[in-house]
Amino acid sequence: MKARPTAIATLGSHCALQVLKGAKDEGFKTLLVCEKRRVSLYKRFSFIDDMIIVDSFREILEKGVQKKLAGAVVIPHGTLISQMSSDEIEGIDAPIFGNRWILRWEADREMKQRLMEEAGLKTPMPVKSKHDIAGLCIVKLHGAAGGRGYYLAWDCKSFEEGAKRLAGQKMIKGEQDLYIQEFIRGVPAYLQYFYSPVTKALELLGVDRRYESDIDGIGRIPARQQMAAGGEPSYTVVGNIPLVLRESLLDEVYKMGESFCRAAERLVKPGMPGPFCLEGVYDSEGKFTTFEFSARIVAGTNLYIEGSPYSGLLYDDPMSMGRRIAREVKIASKKGRLAEIVT
Ligand code: AMP
DSSP: OOSOOSEEEEESSTTHHHHHHHHHHTTOEEEEEEEGGGHHHHTTOTTOOEEEEESSGGGGGSHHHHHHTTTEEEOOOHHHHHHSOHHHHHTOSSOBBSOTTHHHHHHOHHHHHHHHHHTTOOOOOEEOSGGGOOSOEEEEESSOOTTTTOEEESSHHHHHHHHHHHHHTTSOSSGGGEEEEEOOOSEEEEEEEEEETTTTEEEEEEEEEEEEEEGGGGGGSOHHHHHHHOOOOOEEEEEEEEOOOOGGGHHHHHHHHHHHHHHHHHHSTTOOOEEEEEEEEEOTTSOEEEEEEESSOOGGGGGGTTOOTTHHHHOSSOOOHHHHHHHHHHHHHHTTOGGGTBO
């Protein structure tokens, strides 16, 4: 892509409101690919200029929709990743903001682990076989499931029981669909970054934690009743809670983000332009263990439409992640450098 995009487009879900509001604030025309059932919701917002109405988001792969997107930059988010395969995303005709090839590294657990290790990040120990489980582990499903179906296991038997339950619920075909990881004790934190290849600067724009059902509600049930009721906790994300970190942790936060960008440049060109998130747990020593990354905008940035305690240190305008993306498109197109931020 060479010329200034005619519009900024995204799918109607996840963080679409923030992305399109930010695009409008930066002077772009906005375009929403919207499922019929959600039109009434998105019609409420005047900053959405146009909609491409579809029955299902998968129609974005069809020629008709791709033609309507001509000239626009598409901002990828969690819904695109969860509804389409990596091959399909890579095959989309329209220019995609950021590195479309790194999305495969986000979707595939083994590639994900490789990139985090290349970045020198401390990660939970992967457990290769259910027979190697020794100590508390978290069992995950492949893909961006938003924590759905995750469960805790502490030995082979508890792993098998959980797998059986998920298979019964048709969430997995079998144990091969599961990924076992050491469970890290501490508090979760999601570090929201933006890397600009144009300025070569990494920005921390926000931090959040997720509000997960029902694990975050379990503390409201006294121990005796918990023990008597039994049942497995789940990790389904229902929202996000803002977080500010101790200032003494920030230097390390920047260093981790920078190592991640350098590792991405080495493993999957052109690297990590745009928004990304390192997701992990701070332990009692204040050490961060990264259990996941998202190589695109995360929904936790929806907290900061008016800016965050961190973006306020860098910008005078209220700078959401969505607006930061649009500003990068604006600056890069003025400088003739769109090819560095769009793939
Ligand atoms: P995810 O979908 O991978 O972001 O994880 C959903 C939730 O599971 C996180 O917010 C954490 O509460 C929890 N979690 C995931 N991995 C780990 C881990 N290795 N140790 C402790 N908690 C974890």
